[in-house]
Amino acid sequence: MSSLAAKQAEILRQDGNTCFKKDRFAAAIEAYTEAITLCPNVPVYWTNRALCHLKRNDWKRVEEDCRRAVELDHHSVKGHYMLGLALLQRKVYAEGVKKLEKALDLGRGANPNGYMVEEIWQELATARYLTWEHEATERSWNLQNLREACVAALKQKQFLDTSDTEGFVDENGKSNLDQLEGLACVFDKAAENDTPTELPDYLCCKITLDIFRDPVITPCGITYERAVILEHLLKVGKFDPITREPLYAYQLVPNLAIKEAVRAYLEKHGWAYKTE
Template sequence: MFRLYDSSTGFHPFDTLDTQPSTSQPSKMENIDTSHLPHQTLKDIGNRLFASGQFQEAVRYYTYAITKQPNISSYYSNRALSYVQMQEYAKALPDCRRSIELDESNLKAYFFAGQAYLGLGQWEEALTKLVHAHSLALEQHRNFGDEITSVIRLAKRKRFEAAEEKRMQEEIALQVYLNNLILQDTERQRQAILSANSRGSVQSAPPNSSSLSVPDYRKNGLLNSDNLSTSPQSVPEVVPAHCPSELSSCPDAMTASSSVQVHAVEKEPVPTGNSPLSAEVQQQLSELSAKAQKRIAELNDLFAQVDARRQAREVPEYLCGRISFELMLDPVITPSGITYDRRSILAHLRKVGHFDPLTRQPLTENQLIPNLSMKEVVHAFLEQNPWAENY
């Protein structure tokens, strides 16, 4: 549970993520006449209501206090935290901004603004406010332990997860697109094979009736649609003159010498693209299908490998510095036994003061000792997770 203690007001705000409201209930205050109460008293009533978990009532009394004295920064930050507890993050942000306008050193206003942005899913804004709150805590020599830094790590993790989710969706879309390209290319090649096979079948087919020479009969109108009957009675009209009049007596003559064989044409249609495929064409189509399946399998396997590597993308907290919250590329250890990143602890000693930021014990630069064991651990982690360089 996170607590930020305000020594000027005696106010103990709780972090919205882990707070469990108290079961104790203060006396009913709905009928209290607040017109004669000073703003400080109204703020104190709001604090007690907040501590008991009555956040909506706390907001009401903070509002009374603000109405009577609108120029006190902590009143706005207290009300902002009440909104954060109720997860009304959009309402908390204006109070945080107003609190910062009145007092730029109010680190709680930055901290609560960071929590509000975190609740709204605006990770970059959240980190900006939270890191600023942490910097103010160091400048003001106020020790909140791991309260602020733990929320910073949470915000960084959320930002990282959001970026990974976006990247994953983009990769899924790319995977689908590439699979479709393979299928479309395969279909184009398949159609080309079938088209070539169809053209070859047409070229090798015997001539059909439209190519036969029948000038005399066309001139006489004998080859109209009415005369192209398959019945025996109609056939003698188109048989040659040397055939006897009785069709039944010369079937062989019809087959052997006639230049127009209607029945033969109808019984032996010209081969088309729907004709049975040759063994060679079937082999080509089979190889084409196998090649496409292999390409799709290799592509999907490649994306699966990327997913497997991504699952472990999280920097353990013990590898992150206590000041920068980033991977400790050059870890050093202090006499107190705490490890920091060298760049971060040197910046602290030069800008803030010569003391350990966590234990508050005196500390100078020449007391920093390289933590070689931790450096080996970090190096091994980077070998297996090169993405962590930019974490």
């Protein structure tokens, strides 16, 4: 790649950025495409063009450009992030979640308090819920089919009459109705983890009311989301927002117990919790 080509490509990138800011996405795509033609191994040209495609809801091209971007730069936060979004649009949930998780890890490493970390987290939470919902629907369908098959087999075995409440009593003294009720309890229990639940209060920040990502505990024993309490200390004052006791950033300690509790809860429930 010659220095002249590199300079021309950078000028084209800047032109593309200008067009993008004016919502002239077609013109921006054209500029980024020319930059790519001159310097195809610069990942930012690919992610910039992918963002334009995203604005136009052209998810196929978003995926194509982002795959190329992450090939060129395995640490591209935007590349992994937009690739994850594109995969979710195709309902490729498992791979989409992995790409968003990668983007979140890279984003936290580069700038833990950056705006993209929060944005990626929200998209990841949504993606995981969609994954759970998709899998839960499939499991529920299979469970219902199995339930119906078991009920039919039990009826056939015990020769239930048309009332569905009378019939034989087995060697353990259980009637057909008892067996059917027991079967229903088994299947109801199996379906419990596929029912969305409200998040427990102790897993949520008292300021944002959202689930903890990076919980820290104060000397007063109250746990907050790190970024939120740091912003409070910076913009509002050096005091605990609940107890009003003096509080400084150096006094905040990671609450590893709550962090592990959050991880365990989300793992158990498959992110099957209700969100706004």
